[in-house]
Amino acid sequence: MKIGFVGAGKVGCAFGTYLKKHGFEIYGYFSKTFASAERAARLTESKAVLDLAELVKNIDILFITTSDDAIKKVCDYLVEKKLLSEGKILVHMSGAASSNILKNAKEAGCFIYSLHPLQAFADIQKAVDDLKNTFFSIEGDEEKLHVLENILKTLGNPYFKLTDNQKSIYHMAACVVSNYLVTLMDYGLSLFASIGIDERQGYKALYPLIEGTIKNIDRLGTKEALTGPIARGDVGTIKNHIAALKDNVEALDFYKFMALKTIELAKNKDENKDLKDLENILKEVE
Template sequence: MQSLNIIGAGRLGKTLGRLWQENGVLRVQSIYNRSLESGRAASRFIGAGNAAESLAAMPAADLWLISCIDSEIGAFAQQLAASDLIDHSTLVFHCSGALSSEVLKALKPALTASAHPVHSFAKPETSLETFAGTSVAIEGDPRAGQILSAAFAAIGGEILNIDPSNKSLYHAGSVIASNYLTTLMDLSLQSFAAAGIERDRALRLLAPIVSQTLQNNMTLGPEKSLTGPIARGDIATVSAQVESLAAVDSQLALCYRHLGLACVELARRGPLSDESAAKLIELLSEPTR
């Protein structure tokens, strides 16, 4: 079994490390985190690996995962390149969705790649149970891609090969569907709160319709899933909602109007008439008073 060192074993690094360790895919050998205690906690979660006080204190390994924040990946690549810990057969990869393997170019002639799991690692304990079926976008050196494809497939990943020049667009799609969905939920809860409906009750209210909407989108696609006042051209209702939100929070109203404009464009692919669309665009484009 090949050895794996992890630089920055946070929620993603801990989850992947444990999945690979428990499934006999890769042997987690050494972990370097911001603090020694954090590294030890990651080691306990993974069930393997020794926490290192510094990068220099880590032993050589077959594979290295740099899973720190995006802005630090290049710097760690430079440090690793300046060490005697890698050679041409070493594979170094990161899991950033926004960056390509180009950020690891200082490590050449080592094998380099990026592998981004389209998964929310908010709670590692949950991710251990739900990771199977996750798509993993991989690009980089062909041999590195083969090795990582096999490693991720062994823990249930579905491999997606991607052009590195499209990483930013690809990642933006993931962000909109995941991070922005979470933000939309918060905006919805703010609106309910302004209406005097407490948070737990609002969440219970939203659960069925949000779940059904998600299912509709996955099976029917957005065009056939859109309902509500914009989809049916109900200008009076949209106008009343804009005014109500503006009276409570101008930022909330601004979000409603901007999302509404995108909603109009989606509705135009359905039965919404050009006349209704034009009126809605005019209404939603007006500055919030």
């Protein structure tokens, strides 16, 4: 089973290298810039190709690892130029889209999939290392799904099987925990900055707290990991927080929104806890 890639960026290079290390045969790479294809070919002991037709003819599975916007364009180009023969497997690795963006290839007799590594890859070498501990999701045509499942089994990576219409929710969840965690950190650091604690020092101070919290979630789950004034029902403390933010409406709105969400979690943790007073304070309009 020969594998080819269109798009020799971080994921194309890293996943190709990872596949190669596990004994898969990589035929080669086509990319917008030939130098990128050459770099990927060196990493995977494969071929940099200038002619897309040559790549597609020589492979069984084609990974389209371009930027998201180019995936459909590449697929439609392959269909339009009649480069795809029946039975080829086409895979993209975007978390945002389902296999449906490759549907024109399906009409040309191919099998279409999305295979998404649930990981943030900033550079190729680190990505190859990180892939070892990465969960994947797969979604697409039932008929050849086992081919991708077998690849993941050989690689030793766990995976979810999704349907086309579950993909957006799955991707949203990943964005919330990854991207919005950064936003949350930025919010905390801006509160530190408002009392003169510089960002780097503030981050160093908060890091052990974050790490401890992640470990608690890992060990106990989100409900049981919840500690702090809301979980305890400390009305006075929350009143002080609100008073301290009274001149910063935007920061206060965000605080109240998150606090009300946290009350829901605290109620799930201990349904006998009376959190009504806390809820009323947080819902009060200034």
